[in-house]
Amino acid sequence: MSVQIKPTYEPLNEVTVLEVVKALDFFEEAALSHLHVKEIGDGNLNLVFHIEDQASKKALIVKQALPYAKVVGESWPLTLDRARIESEALLKEAESVPHLVPKVYYSDRTLAVTVMEDLSDHLILRKGFIDGHTYPALAEDIGTFTAKTAFYSSDFYLHPFEKKEQVKRFSNPELCKITEDLVFTDPFFNHDTNDYPAELQSEVDKIWNDTELLREVSKLRFSFLSKAEILLHGDLHTGSIFVKENSTKVIDPEFAFYGPAGFDIAHFIANLALNYLSQNAHAKEPFNRESIQLYLLQTIEKSWDTFTETFTQLWNEKSTDPYAHVDGVLENFLQKTFQQAIGFAGCEIIRRTIGLAHVADLDTIQQKDVELFYKKKALELGSKLIKNQRNITNITELTDWIRGA
Incomplete structure (x- = not known):
């Protein structure tokens, strides 16, 4: 998909990230009102959301680049283009080793978002x-x-x-x-x-x-x-x-x-x-x-x-x-x-x-x-x-x- 979900960048939260997910037709419509969302990122550069339909256990990951390094704060600005590089790298890797990388379902350059396979069982x-x-x-x-x-x-x-x-x-x-x-x-x-x-x-x-x-x-x-x-x-x-x-x-x-x-x-x-x-x-x-x-x-x-x-x-x-x-x-x-x-x-x-x-x-x-x-x-x-x-x-x-x- 190439349609932008939002016209401008803003950091997502556990509420607004659902706007990204609902536009993807990944979950059944009946599940959209009771999805469980948790921000699980523990790295220095990104927000990471785990979103799950607890009834079916179907889940995905939404990763969003921040415009700064979390470990330092806004005094260390970073390009959002790294989100594009990450999603394109995963797709390129999948051409030769699809079983060794998570599936990419969607990416959005404006939001600096990549939506990918949930690996909670790993x-x-x-x-x-x-x-x-x-x-x-x-x-x-x-x-x-x-x-x-x-x-x-x-x-x-x-x-x-x-x-x-x-x-x-x-x-x-x-x-x-x-x-x-x-x-x-x-x-x-x-x-x-x-x-x-x-x-x-x-x-x-x-x-x-x-x-x-x-x-x-x-x-x-x-x-x-x-x-x-x-x-x-x-x-x-x-x-x-x-x-x-x-x-x-x-x-x-x-x-x-x-x-x-x-x-x-x-x-x-x-x-x-x-x-x-x-x-x-x-x-x-x-x-x-x-x-x-x-x-x-x-x-x-x-x-x-x-x-x-x-x-x-x-x-x-x-x-x-x-x-x-x-x-x-x-x-x-x-x-x-x-x-x-x-x-x-x-x-x-x-x-x-x-x-x-x-x-x-x-x-x-x-x-x-x-x-x-x-x-x-x-x-x-x-x-x-x-x-x-x-x-x-x-x-x-x-x-x-x-x-x-």
């Missing part, structure tokens, strides 16, 4: 991990998601004209600037957005004064700024993935843009590494901890192996690149993607520890001294990955580094 992956759950389909699903969305949006598949048109369509400068600052800049300098306990100051000072580390981060930052290789989700952490026993759904691609091919899977790996560290405090029994940590390392390995296998199959069957069948071309691309992903993962680990947006994996550790211990471990691991990204040649070497953290 759980946020981060919470599931903290609670000690494992998901057998996760690794293959994320490997498939990252490989297919990468290949089908790349120059290896698209006509150059279409690829460049897609780059323009998904230009996302304001949200990319957030990533640039919060992932690649602020944590590596004395910036007022950083957030960490005073007890970590000596470890933070080591990062700020490590010239080799800063030199490597500057290269990663420049790659993020300049490489328009594939359409990225842009924020693929464990809070952007819904799961249940044998289902995975990747949500919230409002940071989507064309960038370096290793960026998405790097963020997934980094967040699993952070949970790996935190399991030393969260797991109830040693055997349970060892089992969960082994699963996390195996998930990292299998997700990368699935990425490479899937990407290779697509390359061999569907690549339009004139050099596609030259020995070593694909291998060179995958190796460079892998090694850069290690560096990106290191940046994500550090920023989630001392930057503006932390992870509950570490922050919910109840004993303060234990929390500090594993945050120090995280900073050490992140720094080592950044500085050794070109020395780690395969995925099992990477998981060995995580295991040894």
Whole structure:
């Protein structure tokens, strides 16, 4: 549908959001007068409404972008165009991995609204991990998601004209600037957005004064700024993935843009590494901890192996690149993607520890001294990955580094 429901933008509430829903013919007319509405957003950038016909249990989600960051307030304005980017990214992803993203029912650029499938029967992956759950389909699903969305949006598949048109369509400068600052800049300098306990100051000072580390981060930052290789989700952490026993759904691609091919899977790996560290405090029994940590390392390995296998199959069957069948071309691309992903993962680990947006994996550790211990471990691991990204040649070497953290 393309008809605008309202002529001007205004933030919705639990009453006015019904005007959006009633215009969609999603619910039976008899149910419209007794729909249950709840605002459930817990993020920093959006309103999220869950709307349900409690008689039939039929439900949907209405997500609306706010013109500012909730975490700061109106002093941090943001473009509403990110809602268009999110809905178009979900639709684009659905072309290659429809089973791994929520269905989009409707979007409205003026209202900055996306209406999508309700995933209440799923759980946020981060919470599931903290609670000690494992998901057998996760690794293959994320490997498939990252490989297919990468290949089908790349120059290896698209006509150059279409690829460049897609780059323009998904230009996302304001949200990319957030990533640039919060992932690649602020944590590596004395910036007022950083957030960490005073007890970590000596470890933070080591990062700020490590010239080799800063030199490597500057290269990663420049790659993020300049490489328009594939359409990225842009924020693929464990809070952007819904799961249940044998289902995975990747949500919230409002940071989507064309960038370096290793960026998405790097963020997934980094967040699993952070949970790996935190399991030393969260797991109830040693055997349970060892089992969960082994699963996390195996998930990292299998997700990368699935990425490479899937990407290779697509390359061999569907690549339009004139050099596609030259020995070593694909291998060179995958190796460079892998090694850069290690560096990106290191940046994500550090920023989630001392930057503006932390992870509950570490922050919910109840004993303060234990929390500090594993945050120090995280900073050490992140720094080592950044500085050794070109020395780690395969995925099992990477998981060995995580295991040894």
